[in-house]
Amino acid sequence: MTPQEMVQSLWSAFDRFEFDAVAELLHDDFICDWPQSRERIRGRDNFIAINTHYPGQWRIEVTRLVAAGDEVVTEIVARHQDQANPAVSFFHFRDGKIISIREYWPEPYEAQPWRKQWVESMPHEQEV
Numbered sequence: 001m002t003p004q005e006m007v008q009s010l011w012s013a014f015d016r017f018e019f020d021a022v023a024e025l026l027h028d029d030f031i032c033d034w035p036q037s038r039e040r041i042r043g044r045d046n047f048i049a050i051n052t053h054y055p056g057q058w059r060i061e062v063t064r065l066v067a068a069g070d071e072v073v074t075e076i077v078a079r080h081q082d083q084a085n086p087a088v089s090f091f092h093f094r095d096g097k098i099i100s101i102r103e104y105w106p107e108p109y110e111a112q113p114w115r116k117q118w119v120e121s122m123p124h125e126q127e128v
Contacts, residue, residue: 003093004067007074010098015060019051027097034103056080070094 001009006025013021026044033040041047057080064075070093078085090102111119 001096002067003070003072003091004065006093006098007065007067007072007091008062011060011062011074011076014051014058017057019048022051023048025098027094027099029094029099030097031099032101032103034105036104036106 010022023044030044031042032047059079061077066073072091074089076087088104091098092100
């Protein structure tokens with residue numbers, strides 16, 4: 001399986017809530033970093049446990065996937081009820097497995113009024 005196919009398989013398993021299916025994709029030394037909350041998830045078991053116990057029934061839509069060598073970057077939207085949360089994930093590979101993921105889950109914020117004359121409003125993710 002190529003790195004791109006492995007990442008597609010991971011997101012597909014997440015969308016189906018089949019988190020245990022992800023274990024075979026993860027390297028023995030797997031680490032996931034969430035820089036915004038300064039959390040590091042060490043090990044596939046902890047990564048699977050966090051996602052298994054994450055509240056709510058989220059649906060995952062991959063909106064962009066870019067692959068180059070042993071790196072894959074995805075942009076996804078995690079949807080739950082009336083929420084649509086975007087995330088950007090950087091996947092790295094070693095020995096044919098995902099060795100690390102670095103994820104950013106940005107909070108939306110209001111546009112700054114001072115730049116209004118140079119920008120236009122984008123639709124919400126739900127409308128795309």
